[in-house]
Amino acid sequence: MALKFPEGFGIRFLTLFGVGFLGILSLPFILLAQLRNLPAQVSVSPIELAILSLIQPTILLAIAVAIGTFFAPKVGFRSHIANQVAQGKAMLPRLKREFPLAAIAGALIGIAIIILDSFFRLGLGELGDRLxxxxxxxxxxxxxxxxxxxxxxxxxxxxxxxxxxxWIGWRLLQRRQGKPHPILVWVAIIAIAIIFGLGHLPVVAAVVPLTPLIITRTIFLNAMGGVIFGWLYWRRSLESAMIAHASTHICFSLVAGLLSAFS
Structure with a gap:
């Protein structure tokens, strides 16, 4: 049976991929500083390594955007950006309604993560300070x-x-009947949040040795954000999750700047 692509699949895919690629283009600015500390015997230049490091996330982004663009409409998930370019639905009024909740939720989860991280640091000592x-x-x-x-x-x-x-749970357990059950969605939210936390372990391992407490800290703190972002994606939109996630990082930077200014 031939696949039936959702309306406007191509333009939705290209638009969301282009938006996501902006994030990938920001990586070399932080990677170059890290790569300059490589041993002298490494023959590849930092710039070449930075460019090579963009290949994998670009491929993963293309796969993820294709999956979401194909399956999201089937399970009721939405992107205002995609809907505007494909169907002409005005994006800004919807974002204006969703922005306050998403921004505040992201800032609050950022503060909660900072507070909890301070408790983890008590048990980690110097390793905690480095993280x-x-x-x-x-x-x-x-x-x-x-x-x-x-x-x-x-x-x-x-x-x-x-x-x-x-989508997999909805197809297997509900036989594609009705909307995905909330329990099914919550299982997915939590599972992806944990995977999100696990995905940060290689970066942490490059800074400090992994211990049970460091692994727990990394997964738990990142999963906290992942649960909130997942809920916003489900109940609001992809853009709400993006706003909250960005707001969390802004919160980290603002708090770090304030502490540095008053220390």
Whole structure:
């Protein structure tokens, strides 16, 4: 049986991929500083390594955007950006309604993560200080958090993976009848949030040795945000999840700046 693509699949895909690619383009600005510390015997230049490091996330982004664009309409998930370019539905009025809740939720989860991180640091000592969320942040780090974290990661984790998990459960357990059951959606939200936390372990391992407490900290703190972003994606839109995620990173940078200014 031939696949029946949703209305405007091509323009939806290209638009969301283009938006997500902005986040990928922000990565070299933080990667270059890290790659300059590579051993001298490495023959590849930092610029070449930074460019090569963009290949994998670009491929994953294309896959995730395609999955979400195909399956999201089937399970009731929405993107205002995609709906505007494909159907002409005005995006700004909807974003205006959703923005306050999403921005406040993102800021609150950011504050909660910072507070909980301070408790984890008590048990981690110097290792915890090296991982502290409120370390001084450059403008490049903040922008990468907003663009890659807020936009690209939401396309990967919510639009792509969460949509796929819900669609599979809906098809197998509900035989594509009615809307996906809330329990099914919550299982997907929590599962993807945990996967989101697990995905941060390689970055953490490059900074400090992984211990049970560090693994727990990394998964738990990142999953906290993932649950909120997943709920907003389900109940509001992809853009609400993006706004909340970006707001969390802005909160991290603002708190780090304030602490640095008064220390």
């Amino acid at each position: 502290a969320i409120v370390q001084p942040r450059t403008l490049a780090t903040t922008m990468a958090g907003i663009l890659y974290g807020g936009i690209t990661e939401e396309l990967l984790m919510r639009w792509g993976l969460m949509t796929l998990f819900v």
